[in-house]
Amino acid sequence: MLVVPDHRDVARVDAALLAVLGKGRHVRLTADQGPQARYTAWLSVLRGHVSCVVGTRAAAYAPVADLGLVAWWDDGDDLHAEPRAPYAHMREVLRARAEQTGAALLVGGFARSVAVEQWVVSGLVREIVPEPADRRRLARVHVVGEGHDQERDGPGAHAHLPSAAWRAAHAALESGPVLVQVPRRGYLPSLSCQECRTPARCPHCHGPLALPGPNVPPECRWCGRSPVAFTCVHCGSHRWRSSVVGAHRTAEELGRAFPGVPIRTSGSPEVLERVENRPALVIATPGAEPYAEGGYAATLLLDAWANIDRPRLDAGEEALRRWLTAAALTRDAAAGGVVVLAGAPTHTPLPVVEALIRWNPEWFARRELAEREELSLPPTVWMARLSGSQAGVRAIADEFVADLRDVVEVDRLGPIPVGEEVHLLLRVPLAHAAAATAALAAIRRTRSARKERDQVAVRLGVTDVG
Numbered sequence: 110m111l112v113v114p115d116h117r118d119v120a121r122v123d124a125a126l127l128a129v130l131g132k133g134r135h136v137r138l139t140a141d142q143g144p145q146a147r148y149t150a151w152l153s154v155l156r157g158h159v160s161c162v163v164g165t166r167a168a169a170y171a172p173v174a175d176l177g178l179v180a181w182w183d184d185g186d187d188l189h190a191e192p193r194a195p196y197a198h199m200r201e202v203l204r205a206r207a208e209q210t211g212a213a214l215l216v217g218g219f220a221r222s223v224a225v226e227q228w229v230v231s232g233l234v235r236e237i238v239p240e241p242a243d244r245r246r247l248a249r250v251h252v253v254g255e256g257h258d259q260e261r262d263g264p265g266a267h268a269h270l271p272s273a274a275w276r277a278a279h280a281a282l283e284s285g286p287v288l289v290q291v292p293r294r295g296y297l298p299s300l301s302c303q304e305c306r307t308p309a310r311c312p313h314c315h316g317p318l319a320l321p322g323p324n325v326p327p328e329c330r331w332c333g334r335s336p337v338a339f340t341c342v343h344c345g346s347h348r349w350r351s352s353v354v355g356a357h358r359t360a361e362e363l364g365r366a367f368p369g370v371p372i373r374t375s376g377s378p379e380v381l382e383r384v385e386n387r388p389a390l391v392i393a394t395p396g397a398e399p400y401a402e403g404g405y406a407a408t409l410l411l412d413a414w415a416n417i418d419r420p421r422l423d424a425g426e427e428a429l430r431r432w433l434t435a436a437a438l439t440r441d442a443a444a445g446g447v448v449v450l451a452g453a454p455t456h457t458p459l460p461v462v463e464a465l466i467r468w469n470p471e472w473f474a475r476r477e478l479a480e481r482e483e484l485s486l487p488p489t490v491w492m493a494r495l496s497g498s499q500a501g502v503r504a505i506a507d508e509f510v511a512d513l514r515d516v517v518e519v520d521r522l523g524p525i526p527v528g529e530e531v532h533l534l535l536r537v538p539l540a541h542a543a544a545a546t547a548a549l550a551a552i553r554r555t556r557s558a559r560k561e562r563d564q565v566a567v568r569l570g571v572t573d574v575g
Contacts, residue, residue, distance in 0.1 A: 111168075113163070117380070119163055133159070139165050160174065183218040200225075221470045246443065248408070248442055253271045278449075284406045286390070289363065292395065302341040302349060327339065363390050367390060370388060373392070375393040377397070410432050425477065496527070498531070
């Protein structure tokens with residue numbers, strides 16, 4: 110059973126299995142197949158006609174008989190997490206299936222999630238990492254702003270397309286395509302005040318303002334309205350500036366910087382599958398980077414701060430995963446491959462940047478795990494988030510604490526208002542995870558049977574607690 114994030118990955122694995130196993134020896138399970146094709150594949154597995162399945166997260170439930178191996182790629186990708194209740198993560202589903210059936214378990218990826226690192230530390234799995242000599246053969250990573258960049262380029266070292274990145278792209282375009290990863294799609298997806306840098310908000314619904322294209326007024330990303338005039342709620346200024354530059358604006362800027370060079374964009378709603386091995390600039394959002402025949406001559410990772418400065422517990426982990434996924438498409442150092450990281454803070458060393466430079470994601474995951482253990486944060490503790498009305502959230506929390514009073518002391522963090530709801534976190538040591546989960550499930554069943562009016566959403570293993 111092989112599980113990968115999206116249909117493009119499925120297509121590549123499907124082609125590889127067809128070459129190795131031959132026709133009719135495996136099936137694929139993805140949402141884009143359509144009901145009839147998907148059900149036919151499901152029946153083939155159920156009846157034992159095939160014993161190999163490749164697909165996206167739903168394939169984790171395929172009824173493979175005599176299961177011998179479960180494997181997945183890049184479990185840090187959010188496509189592996191079910192967005193609907195009970196919010197099961199493919200990683201935990203496949204781990205449970207491997208334990209129940211005695212199957213082998215294999216995890217792969219360019220980066221390593223903190224959850225998998227916890228498995229490594231606990232001895233559940235053994236790690237397979239490259240040798241130091243293998244890491245040195247990978248593409249060289251250059252961080253803009255370090256060394257002599259500031260002295261040589263001056264203010265140009267801090268531009269959206271720094272001088273060092275321009276030079277790397279200019280040299281690489283002589284031998285092949287250049288990948289440019291930008292963190293956001295659109296034109297200018299985030300605006301702020303020119304004077305005080307306060308985020309620009311809609312006067313009607315307080316949603317974030319964005320510029321959808323050139324020569325058009327800003328509009329709200331929530332309600333779609335265009336304010337007549339912008340006024341900063343903090344300082345009263347009427348001037349705005351861009352906070353984050355999107356893929357379309359980046360393509361426009363690169364078109365002026367590299368006249369005559371073909372420019373291709375990959376991202377929602379159109380994602381490129383692959384690009385040819387010839388000079389071109391490929392602007393892609395994270396997860397939409399197309400495969401390049403022979404690898405990219407250079408990869409530019411722009412606006413690194415936008416990936417790091419996200420209000421989530423796994424911001425650094427996700428930033429490193431995005432960077433490594435793009436960097437892995439670059440030619441090795443012997444072929445002149447170079448990765449340029451632009452926009453990262455240089456006033457202090459950042460572990461996530463050091464991990465990228467050293468191509469050492471396991472070191473970063475181990476460090477993150479140690480810090481979370483010290484701060485009692487997931488996955489080193491059991492944590493659940495309750496979201497709903499204040500009365501409903503308090504009722505469930507009080508009952509939960511009472512049920513576990515004789516077993517373990519429960520930490521309650523909150524409640525805090527989030528929009529029209531309140532959020533509250535419940536935390537217990539990991540050793541009591543089974544008892545806590547069972548108690549919370551029993552409370553939910555009881556409330557459902559009583560048809561309680563206060564609807565409360567419950568989610569385990571939350572990461573957006575930053």
